[in-house]
Amino acid sequence: MDALSVVTHLKDLSSDPLNRTSIVKDKSCLAGLILFLSHQEIRVVECALKTIAYLCENPCHHEIMRNELGMMVSLDNIRNRHDIADEIRQVARNIHSSLKPPVNVYTPESNLRKTKHQFFISSSIKRxxxxxxxxxxxxxxxxxxxxxxxxxxxxxxxxxxxxxxxxxxxxxxxxxxxxxxxxxxxxxxxxxxxxxxxxxxxxxxxxxxLPKTDLPVEKNSCLPDYLPEEESPQKDVEKAITCPGLKESSGGSWINTAANFLTKTFYW
Known part of the structure; x- marks a missing residue:
């Protein structure tokens, strides 16, 4: 199985809204799509963009995708590339625009509410x-x-x-x-x-x-207890977890296949 085959199947799966949440929540699939955005083969880049565009259609996915490391930078790089077609760059522009965080609009009323509640906010809230x-x-x-x-x-x-x-x-x-x-x-x-x-x-x-410091670093005396193997919720980290709402016949198996491919290829 090669990169184009995997990203093509992910695109086909993401065309079904029932599969999109499972793909977004699967770290291997989402991170793999970001890596595909810098692939040497333009067809892989285009297919990855179309997959991400499908996933962006649900606003609930925007924060997860926006915060995934490398997503916004990779989209920005494609927007500024001149060796690919304008249509592909436009898709990257549209995705980048939709994923940008909303701009907070401040009104006199909102500023007043902020002032009223400031009494209860400690400067140490950011810990x-x-x-x-x-x-x-x-x-x-x-x-x-x-x-x-x-x-x-x-x-x-x-x-x-x-x-x-x-x-x-x-x-x-x-x-x-x-x-x-x-x-x-x-x-x-x-x-x-x-x-x-x-x-x-x-x-x-x-x-x-980063320079090495001579100051002592406080360490825990013992590691936390872990669940025994038979009770562990994740017995096999190589397998992707599929949400119950996913279609078992085709969608679930192909997301597992794609996740396994990405895990083994990129050491995820």
């Missing part, structure tokens, strides 16, 4: 922050497990997700935990090194080297 790291050496599941174990032991880490194909790790931490501290913990693995991913003034992603 967490999100950090995106590029991890050198994160190229297989074994290294992912090493990084996972290291992060689980750091006090102040709330949650984290991986994108092995892009060697990315997105970490949500308490506001007092520094990025340099995370880099030091990752460096202690001796097989992984971290750089912070940020956007410059032009909106392009850049990697920022």
């Amino acid at each position: 967490a922050k999100t950090i995106t790291l590029h991890i050198h050496g994160l190229d297989n599941v074994e290294r992912k497990n090493i990084l996972e174990e290291a992060l689980l032991r750091v006090k102040g880490v709330i949650s984290f997700t991986f994108q092995i194909a892009m060697k990315r790790c997105t970490i949500r931490v308490k506001s007092d935990l520094t990025t340099e501290s995370l880099a030091s913990v990752i460096a202690e693995t001796r097989v992984l090194q971290a750089q912070q991913v940020i956007k410059n003034e032009s909106g392009n992603e850049i990697y920022v080297p």
Whole structure:
């Protein structure tokens, strides 16, 4: 099975509104579609765009798709490409426009309400922050497990997700935990090194080297308990979870097939 076959079947599935929510909620399918947007073969790019356009028809999907790492940047790149047809670029423009967050309109009444409620809002309400790291050496599941174990032991880490194909790790931490501290913990693995991913003034992603800090990092004394294997809700991470509303005869099986292909191809 090649990339064009997978993205073509995903497009056919997404043409049915009953399948769209399952595709959007499947991280492998959504992230795979984003990677297809930068594929060398124009037919793959066009097919991925049409698939994403179908998924965008439901406004409830917009926030998930907008926040998926690389989505808006990839659409922006296609809009500015001159080696593809204007029709394809126009599709990318339409999707980019529909996914942009709504602009908040402030009226005197809304400003008054904000002033009234400000008494109850503490300046410490923002107690967490999100950090995106590029991890050198994160190229297989074994290294992912090493990084996972290291992060689980750091006090102040709330949650984290991986994108092995892009060697990315997105970490949500308490506001007092520094990025340099995370880099030091990752460096202690001796097989992984971290750089912070940020956007410059032009909106392009850049990697920022992180110096190793000598300050001690507070760690958890023990890891959290996990469910036994037979009670675990996810026994096989290689398989995509299909929502009950999906058509079992064709849709569900093909989403599983596509997700498995993307997982194995991009180490998701």
